[in-house]
Amino acid sequence: xxxVSQDPRHKITKRxxxxxxxxxxxxxxxxxxxxxxxxxxxxxxxxxxxxxAQLEKSRLLSDRFxxxxxxxxxxxxxxxxxEQGDSAMYLCASSLPLSTSGSGEQFFGPGTRLTVL
Amino acid sequence: AQSVTQxxxxxxxxxxxxxxxxxxxxxxVPPYLFWYVQYPNQGLQLLLKYxxxxxxxxxxxxxxxxxxxxxxxxxxxxPSAHMSDAAEYFCAVTLNFGNEKLTFGTGTRLTIxx
Numbered sequence: 001x002x003x004v005s006q007d008p009r010h011k012i013t014k015r016x017x018x019x020x021x022x023x024x025x026x027x028x029x030x031x032x033x034x035x036x037x038x039x040x041x042x043x044x045x046x047x048x049x050x051x052x053a054q055l056e057k058s059r060l061l062s063d064r065f066x067x068x069x070x071x072x073x074x075x076x077x078x079x080x081x082x083e084q085g086d087s088a089m090y091l092c093a094s095s096l097p098l099s100t101s102g103s104g105e106q107f108f109g110p111g112t113r114l115t116v117l
Numbered sequence: 118a119q120s121v122t123q124x125x126x127x128x129x130x131x132x133x134x135x136x137x138x139x140x141x142x143x144x145x146v147p148p149y150l151f152w153y154v155q156y157p158n159q160g161l162q163l164l165l166k167y168x169x170x171x172x173x174x175x176x177x178x179x180x181x182x183x184x185x186x187x188x189x190x191x192x193x194x195x196p197s198a199h200m201s202d203a204a205e206y207f208c209a210v211t212l213n214f215g216n217e218k219l220t221f222g223t224g225t226r227l228t229i230x231x
Binding site for chain 1: 162218224
């Protein structure tokens with residue numbers, strides 16, 4: 001078990017371009033979360049999956065954002081027509097349901113830092 | 118809905134001194150509480166968690182936190198600060214139903230003075 005991994009670690013793009021990030025969770029975890037963290041703030045919830053089903057999306061997730069988790073394994077987060085306001089750290093976390101883990105602990109990846117010029 | 122307030126966005130302590138980082142929560146049901154640490158350009162690492170068992174929780178690196186329901190607090194302490202403790206610390210809350218998402222505070226940056 002190598003933990004949660006994210007790729008790429010850094011992405012610089014020009015406004016209007018599309019970007020895609022990947023998250024590989026801990027293999028036995030059926031829950032996967034995406035968070036966004038801007039400078040000086042705590043992470044904010046974007047969306048989560050249980051297995052392959054996307055069960056909730058935050059109002060922070062505009063129509064330009066889409067996330068998938070095919071086959072309930074890795075997940076991708078795509079941002080279309082990026083804006084400067086999308087610049088942030090995008091964090092992925094995985095977990096077992098609280099009823100299984102007993103704690104609800106989420107394991108975080110190293111994040112993808114997006115800079116939109 | 119649940120929320121977390123961290124008092125003090127920046128805290129400085131001398132090496133060897135007591136570390137106290139404050140966290141107050143708001144929740145309509147018994148919460149599960151966490152402290153995470155974040156080093157520059159890295160993800161979040163769990164320090165400790167409260168899951169309705171013992172109210173005094175011990176974590177990694179000598180940190181501990183006490184859940185006080187009457188004060189709706191979950192403050193993080195360490196008796197003696199070390200230079201390696203310099204980082205950003207986040208308090209987070211979740212509920213034991215639904216999406217179980219974490220709701221984070223705005224974080225406290227801890228600086229250690231040599």
